[in-house]
Amino acid sequence: MQKVLILLITFFFSFTYSFAQVKQTDNEEQIWLGYFNQTRFSKRWGMWTDVALRTKENFVDQYSQAFIRPGLTYYLTDDVKLTLGYTYAWHFPADNHxxxxxxxxxxxxxxxxxTKYPKVKLMQWFRLEERFRRKIKNDDELADGYNFNWRMRYNILxxxxxxxxxFAPKTFSLVTANEVFVNFGKKIVYNYFDQNRLFAGFxxxxxxxxxxxxxxxxxxxQQAAGNKYRNIHTVRLFYFHNLDLSKKN
Incomplete structure (x- = not known):
């Protein structure tokens, strides 16, 4: 079962990576920094918090985005969690603003x-997002109101x-991950497929x-116009901080 699962994951990663290579247009280089905290307060309740900062291009030129994401988590079991959260995002100056x-x-x-096996650990999530992005009047000014669309994300690591x-302290493990994003809503015309993120590291x-x-x-x-794509080469550095206060309580 474990071998079959690994083969399926490898095939999925290879397929999405090949798709990205065929469709690429603009190439960029960025650095993504992130801190992720999951704190469990009791048997059923906990909190999710993460903050992130991304550069724009050439790895160190300016900033592209920043995020803060708090959330309230309900533990169905030790390994299954439901989270209701909110994100505030800053999209720093770009082509259309x-x-x-x-x-x-x-x-x-x-x-x-x-899901845990003797030689592999899996983490998966489905996330539904409601995106309210401020309208743009021109390069120098925001407009009134927001553009809205839904987005679904599936992540496997x-x-x-x-x-x-x-997985003992002071040891390393190999990590592979893939996350697929799909847009939907009245404002989505050409880019139902939003993006794919393929990661390999430690x-x-x-x-x-x-x-x-x-x-x-x-x-x-894929950009909103439908005929423009971005292929971003990214150095990713994340810290995952997990606290379990339920045992103390």
Missing amino acids: KNVTMPEHRPWQQIQWH AQFPLSKNR HYHVNKHDNLQFGYMNVFQ
Whole structure:
């Protein structure tokens, strides 16, 4: 079963990566930094918080986006979680708003689950987002009101231990992940497919609960016009901080 699962994941990653290579148009280089915290307060309740910052191009030229995402989590079991959250996003000056930052309000709902095998750990989630992006009047000014659309995300991440002490503190594991984004709503005409994020890298297990993740991610994104695409080569550095206060309580 484990071998079949790994083969399916590998095929899925290979397919999405090949698709991205065929469709690429503009190439960019970015750095993505992120801090992710999941804190469990009791048997059923916890909190999700993450913050992120992304550069724009050439790895270190300016900033493209920043996010803060708090959420309330309900634990169905130790391995299955429901989260209701909110994101505030800053879209820093870009092609269609060169001198002004566009804000975005983004409520979201998510189911996340973990599956553990002797030689691999899997994490998956489905996330539904409601995106309210401020309208743009011109390069220098925001307009009144917001553009709205829905977006669905599916993420799968696999960890493979690289030492005999599997997933123990001070060890490394190999990480592969893929996340697919799909848009829908009245405003979506040409880009129902939004983007695909393919990641390969490592986890350094700081302790039993925390991980430092680093590696390469390819982001392939279709723009709203439908005939323009972005292929982003990304250095990704994330810290995952997990706290369980339920045992103390």
